[in-house]
Amino acid sequence: MPESSSTPTPPPPGASATAADSAAPPGGRRGRPRSERADRAILAATREALGELGWEGLSLAHVATRAGVARTTLYRRWNSKHELAVDAVAALFDDLELPDLGSLRADLEEVVGRFARLLARPEAQAALYALFAEGARDAALRARIREAVVTPTKTLVRKGRAAAQSRGELPPDTDAASAEADIDLIYDTIAGTVEHRVLVTGEPPDPAWAHRFTTLLLQGLGAAGA
C-alpha cells in the first residue's frame, strides 16, 4: 500500500508504514500504542470469514471474535466494513508482479493466469464485486479501492506495455494522451474479461482459454508476431 493518505481521525493501519514512520513520532505519542498483532489478526480473520461466509455473511462481530479482539477495536481503526475489506483484500494483490518472460505473449498468458488464480480464491470472489458495487455510490470507498487495487494493477499494464514497446512488439506511443487511453483500455479489457469469465460465466480461465484470449488481445493491439 504505497503513499496511502486515508481518513485522519481513525488512522488506518496501512497508513503507518510510510516514510513518516521512520522519521518517528515527532511530537511523541502518549498512551498505549496500537497493537500490530491485532491488525494482522483482524485482516487475516477478515479474509477467512470472507472465504467461508461470503460478503453478506461477513459480520464485524464475527471477525472480532475470530481475531480474539474486542469489537470496539475494529471500529476504532476502520470506518466501515467496506474499508476493512479493502485492506484485507489488498494484500492479495501483492502477488501480482510482472513476469518478464521475454515475449509479450508469454507475459500476457502468465499474468492472465495469475489474475485468474487470484480471482479463484473465495475471499477475493466474495469481496471484490461487492466492493465495486458499493464503490459506485461511495466516493471515499472508490478512492480507497483505486489506491489499493486499481492503481497497482494498472501499473503492471503500464510496465508490461513499455517493455513490449522497447522490444518492438508493440508500436511506439504517438502522444501521451493516446498512450494513457491505450493503457486504460488494455487494463479494462484484461481485468474485466477475466473477472467476467470467472465470476459471471463461472468457468475457470484454463490455459486454453488464456491462449485464445491472449491471441485476441495481441491481434487487437496490432502486436508484431500476432
Place this chain on the structure above:
Amino acid sequence: MPESSSTPTPPPPGASATAADSAAPPGGRRGRPRSERADRAILAATREALGELGWEGLSLAHVATRAGVARTTLYRRWNSKHELAVDAVAALFDDLELPDLGSLRADLEEVVGRFARLLARPEAQAALYALFAEGARDAALRARIREAVVTPTKTLVRKGRAAAQSRGELPPDTDAASAEADIDLIYDTIAGTVEHRVLVTGEPPDPAWAHRFTTLLLQGLGAAGA
C-alpha cells in the same frame, strides 16, 4: 426470459408469461389468484429503491411500503432479496436488441453504447455486481441470473456473429466446439470490459472509447475490414 423453469412452490412471477400459460390451467387453479398489479408495483418499487438507496440500502420492508403491498406478499413470491432483484433488473435487459446497421463495426459500437447506457442506470449499477458476488456462492441464484441476464445477452453475440459471418466480415466456423468457445470469449470480453470501464474505472464509455474498443475487438477477431 425464455421458457423459464424456476422453483415450483413459490412460483416466481416471470415464469408464468410463457406459451405454456395459455394452454395451461388444466384442472383450473383453486383459491384466490395472485395479483399481477402487485407484481408490477413490486418490481418497479425495487428498481426505484435500488436506484435511490443502492444495494445495501435496499430493504424488503421499504420495497413493500413503496409498492403498497404487505411485506408477507414479498416473501410469498420470492425466496430472497437476491431473486427479487434479479427479476427487477432483468426487465432492463429487454432493451438490448441486435441493431443490424449493416456492418459489424457499426453494430458493435451500437451494442457497446447501449450496454454502457444500461450500466449507467443507478439501479443496474447497484444490483448487478452485488448479484454477481452473491451468485459466486449460491448456485440457484447463479442459475436465475444466467436465465434472466446472461443467456439473452449472449444470444445477441451469437446472432451478431452469425450475421457478420454471412456478410463475410468474420471467418466461418471451423467446428462447433470452437465456435462456442469463440462466442463465450467474445461475450466475456465485451460484457466484462464495458462493466469494468463503467463500474471500476468509473468513467463513461463515450463514443471515442467505444470506437477504440471496437477497433481492438475487430482486429482481435480478424475481421475483414479491420
Place this chain on the structure above:
Amino acid sequence: MPESSSTPTPPPPGASATAADSAAPPGGRRGRPRSERADRAILAATREALGELGWEGLSLAHVATRAGVARTTLYRRWNSKHELAVDAVAALFDDLELPDLGSLRADLEEVVGRFARLLARPEAQAALYALFAEGARDAALRARIREAVVTPTKTLVRKGRAAAQSRGELPPDTDAASAEADIDLIYDTIAGTVEHRVLVTGEPPDPAWAHRFTTLLLQGLGAAGA
C-alpha cells in the same frame, strides 16, 4: 348449553338445537346446509390442540387443519378464538352432575373430586384461566362464559343446597336475597378454592384434601352434623 342466545350474524353451532330447529327451515334455506360433522370435528380438534399446545399455542389454522376443514369455515361460525374455546370447553362441564349420595358431606366430597378431575385435564387448564382473564375486558365473552360455564355450575350448588335443607342438614332460608347471596358465596368458595389449589398451588386435590376442605365448608355453613 341451555336456551342459548348468542350473536346473530354467525349462528353459533350450539344455538341450533332449539325450538326453531324442530320447526324446521320454515322459509326453506337455500344452498348447501352447514355440516354438523364439521362442528363436532372442530370442537374436538380445539380441545385436543388446547391440551397439547396450551392457550397461547392454539391457532385457528392448526385447528382447521386438524379438523380437516377450511379456515374460512371457522370464521364463518365463531367470531373469535375465545368464543370457539368457550364452546369447546363447555362440553366438559356436562359431566358435572349432582351426585345425591344421601348426605351433604358425601355429595360435597364427590363434587369437589369431580371438579378437581375436570380441572386436571390439560385442555381445561389451558383454556379456563385464559378465558377468565380475557373475560374481564370483554363483556360479550363474559356473558358467553356465564351461560356456558358459570350458570350450569351454580345450578348444582343451588340444587345441592336445597336438597340439604330439605334433609335438615342446612338451616332454611330466611329471605330470598340472603339465599341468593348464600348460593353465590358457596359457589365462589368451592370453585375458587379448588381452582386455586389445582392451578396456582399446583397440587392435586386428593381425597384427604377434599375431606379437609369439606369439613371447613360444613362447619362454615353451620351444617347439622359438622
Place this chain on the structure above:
Amino acid sequence: MPESSSTPTPPPPGASATAADSAAPPGGRRGRPRSERADRAILAATREALGELGWEGLSLAHVATRAGVARTTLYRRWNSKHELAVDAVAALFDDLELPDLGSLRADLEEVVGRFARLLARPEAQAALYALFAEGARDAALRARIREAVVTPTKTLVRKGRAAAQSRGELPPDTDAASAEADIDLIYDTIAGTVEHRVLVTGEPPDPAWAHRFTTLLLQGLGAAGA
C-alpha cells in the same frame, strides 16, 4: 421479593436488590452496567399497558416504546412476556401486609378487602389469570410466580394464623404436617374465593360480602368467638 435466586444468564432486575448486593460485586463486573432507570421505566410501562390493553393486547414493542427503551433491551433482560409480567405485577403485592387489628375477624376482613382492591386494579386482572394459565405448562414460569406472588402471600396467612393462635382464637397445632396442610388450605380458600368472586362472578367483594365470607371462614376453622 425475598432473597430471590433466579436465572443467571439474563439476570432479572428484581434479583439484585438484596443484602448480598452491597457485599457482593466480588471480582468486579465488566462492561457497561445495566441501567436501573430502564428497569423502572419498563416495569411501569408494562403495568400501564396491561391496564389499558389487557393481556392479549400487551406487546413488547408497545412496552418498549412507552418506556423509551429499545426493544432489544427487553429481550436482553427477560426471557418472555410472561416473566416480564410477573416482575411487573409482583410489585403490586408488596402492599399486602398483615394488619394486626387485634382480632382474627378484623384482620381477616381487612386482608380480604385489601386483596380485593388489589384484584380490582386492571393491570392485576389482566395479568394474573393469564400467568396462572401459562404457568400450568411452564415450570420455570411457575417457579417465578411462586417466588414473586405465592410465597409472600402465603407468608401472610402463616403469620396471621400464628398470631390468632397466640391470642387463643384458633386451636394450637397438633403436628407440623397438619399445620402446613392447614395453612395451604386457608391460603387456597381465601385467595381462590376472592379471585373467583372478582374475576369470574365479576362482582366486587364489598364489606357485606367480606363479612359473610369471614364468618364462613371463622366457623369453618373452629375459631373461638365465631
Place this chain on the structure above:
DNA sequence: GATTAAACGAGACGGTACGTCGAGTCTTTCG
C-alpha cells in the same frame, strides 16, 4: 518509580431489518 493518556476487553444501549407466524378478510373454483 509514579503519572498519565490512550488502547483494550467487555458488554449494555438505541436502532433497523430480517424472516416467520397468526389473525382476519377477500376472491377464486368446485360440489
Place this chain on the structure above:
DNA sequence: CGAAAGACTCGACGTACCGTCTCGTTTAATC
C-alpha cells in the same frame, strides 16, 4: 350457496448486526 383453497393486509414475534456508549483494565511513554 356453502365449502375448500389460497392470496391478501396487518402487526407482533424473537434474532442478528450495526455503530455508539460506558465501564474497568492494561500498557507504554513521559515525567
